[in-house]
């Protein structure tokens with residue numbers, strides 16, 4: 561079995577930034593997803609880092625037609641299956657384990673797993689995974705590190721996430737081995753807590769205009 565790249569590639573190439581969001585209050589999920597989609601960021605990653613995350617995925621998947629709802633912070637089979645059951649259309653993990661590979665093999669929902677070192681990336685390639693999250697991007701070595709992987713590990717394409725901001729995103733997007741970036745800057749906790757949906761829509765719109773030089 562291999563990565564379902566035909567389902568994952570459109571998510572990674574459809575927009576330059578995938579918002580990584582954390583829902584503390586269930587009632588925020590739908591207006592937040594709508595604001596991001598209005599700004600042009602339809603694919604979103606809802607992290608499983610809060611008690612309401614699975615309910616938030618379910619709500620957004622059911623109620624926000626224009627959104628492509630993904631799940632993040634998927635660490636094991638139980639998370640994977642719960643996120644799929646809730647309606648996730650893609651699954652993101654900070655790493656890759658045999659248990660996750662097995663869960664993904666049994667599912668029609670694509671997995672974007674994380675890798676940092678050459679050995680982790682080669683292990684992912686052996687499992688059939690060439691679209692990877694690079695996490696935590698800034699802390700692990702940033703764009704310079706990622707660029708240096710592009711020759712020996714040609715053929716792998718990344719979504720750097722972790723410490724990526726509106727400022728450094730263009731540098732990542734300029735690399736030959738980067739398709740998109742992930743980041744929480746488009747949905748800051750304070751703006752979500754205050755229900756500032758128009759401001760979030762503006763942040764999304766700015767992020768959506770960042771482009772990969774082609």
Ligand SMILES: O=C(O)C(=O)C[C@H](O)[C@H](O)COP(=O)(O)O
Pocket residue numbers: 580607609632633634652653654695721722723724742743744745
């Ligand atoms: O929970 C996960 O699986 C994650 O993906 C962690 C995220 O990468 C960061 O929360 C986003 O990083 P920042 O943009 O630096 O806030």
